[in-house]
Amino acid sequence: MSKSSNENSARERVLDVAEQLFASRGxxxxxxxxxxxxxxxxQASLYYHVPGGKEDLFVEVMLRHLERRRQGLEQIIAAGSLELEDCLTRVGVWLLSQPPLNASRIVxxxxxEIAPEKARQIERAMRHCFFTPMERFFARYQDRLRGDAGFIAGRFLSSVEALSLVKRYSPKTDEQLLAETIDLLLHGALKS
Amino acid sequence: MSKSSNENSARERVLDVAEQLFASRGxxxxxxxxxxxxxxxxQASLYYHVPGGKEDLFVEVMLRHLERRRQGLEQIIAAGSLELEDCLTRVGVWLLSQPPLNASRIVxxxxxEIAPEKARQIERAMRHCFFTPMERFFARYQDRLRGDAGFIAGRFLSSVEALSLVKRYSPKTDEQLLAETIDLLLHGALKS
DNA sequence: GTCTATACACTGATAGAC
DNA sequence: GTCTATCAGTGTATAGAC
Incomplete structure (x- = not known):
């Protein structure tokens, strides 16, 4: 690598803190x-680490976050068992372990609030790193699915994201909520 | 009524504009x-209509919006056909005709961003006007449902809300997206 | 009902000392 | 790498004229 990990760590810490704050409060x-x-x-000391100021800091935070998502998602999808439900559970557990994305609020x-070109860049990354990998994953099971893989992928991702809100009001554990979410998505709310 | 409709209209217009802006940009x-x-x-002229300033304006906008939701929801639920899917469709169509709530971002x-007591007041109203009516509605069909009515109600509401994001990327009409959403919720993604 | 003027606090950003 | 000092711009809010 071109930089030692120590040279990076201070800057990474800035990005970590910014990520947590931007994610929770916008x-x-x-x-x-x-x-x-x-x-x-x-406050002024931040400009040593991020000369571009607030807007560039946000862009960097988002792109780093999304790239991490992409790697995590594709790794689980590639290494996952072939069973749909198991694989979804692994993906869900991992997603819940990450800082919440809040994709709807971001978009x-x-x-x-930021410059249009930068906004487009982030939007592109969200599709590429977040939505597309899940869409491809569901597409592998297309023959067992009723309906469009892209639509179902979107439903899955937004359902898992919504859990961070549900958790505020439910006494259930993350694992329980995730299991119910996946079960509902795959089998529906009606008794068969 | 204690005020003529003309006395109210100017203030209502302020609330309308504020509602639209707060809803779309936070x-x-x-x-x-x-x-x-x-x-x-x-800007200063706003204080004639809303002496309490920005924070009180936001609270008023939210409470008015939520009360309208409650009335709309309960009217449809009360007058709706007894068929679950039809009734959900009517509720969904009506929800999509309203300014988007973006409940997740609001919470x-x-x-x-606002004073804690006011935040709690809004949160209470969200449960009372938005979540609880749908929960009661699903509870009527409890015997036909797998799983908790409250959980399913939350899934339904967040799914419909998420459509305002989906619409950006999908060429389908609102009615198509809503039908797919309800179908997926009720019958699941897997072929039976 | 709306205006102008203004007070006051906060925010992002730059310059330069250490 | 972090600091202090500082500035321009912006945001909320108040006072008072019309």
Whole structure:
């Protein structure tokens, strides 16, 4: 690698903190002072690590996050068992272990706040790293599915994302909620 | 009524514009200047209609919106046919005709921006006006359902909400997307 | 009902010392 | 790498004229 891991670590820590804050409160509500405070430094010091300022910081955070998703998803999908339900469970468990993406809020609320070209870049990455891998995964089971693999992939991803909201009101564990979510997606709400 | 409809209309227009902006861009990103501009007045003039300022404006907008949801939902549920799928379709069509709620973003991103008591008030109203009516509706069909009515109600509402994002990428009509959503929810993704 | 003027706080960003 | 100092811009909110 071109840089030692130590040279990277400080910058990575900035990105980690920014990621957590942007993810939970959104682009507009998070200030550079918030990020700096959590790092134990002053706001102006952030510009040493991220000369491009707030907007570029957000773009970097998002692209790094999405690339990590893509790698994680494709690894699980490639190595996963051939059983659909097992593989979905593994994907779901891993997704829940990651910082929440909140894709809907990002697209409709965060992206309009930044420069259009940067917004498009992030939107492209979301499709490429998040949606497309799952769509390809479901496409492998197309013959066993009723309906479009892309539509089902979208339903799966948004259902798993919605769990971070459901968790606030439900006493059930993540594993239980995930199992119910997958069961509902695959077999439906009606008794057969 | 204690006020003529004309006395109300100006204020209602303020709430309408604020509702549309808050719904699409979120609490933090919308400024009073944005709202005033769309009304064709100056920012300071808003304080004649809403003396409480931005935060109270947001609370009023949300409570009015949620109360409207509650009335609409309960009317459809009460007058609806006894057939589950038909009734869900009617509810879905009506929900799609309303300004999008974006419940997930409101809870996780907007509410932390305002005073905690006001946030709790809105959260309570969301449960009472949005979630509970649908939960009661599904509970009527409990004997035909696999799994908890509350869980299924949440899945249904979040699925319909997610359509405003799906619509960006799909060429299908609202009616098609809604029909697929309901079909998937009730019968699942797997062929039987 | 709407305006102008203004106070006040906050935010992103730059320059330069250490 | 982090700091202090500082600036321009913007946001909410108030006071008072019309």
């Amino acid at each position: 682009y507009a509500a998070v200030t550079l002072k918030d990020i700096a405070k959590q790092l134990g430094i002053k 409709s609320t965060d992206l309009p | 609490y933090a990103a919308v400024t009073l200047k944005d709202i005033a501009k769309q009304l064709g007045i100056k 996780s991103t907007d509410l932390p």
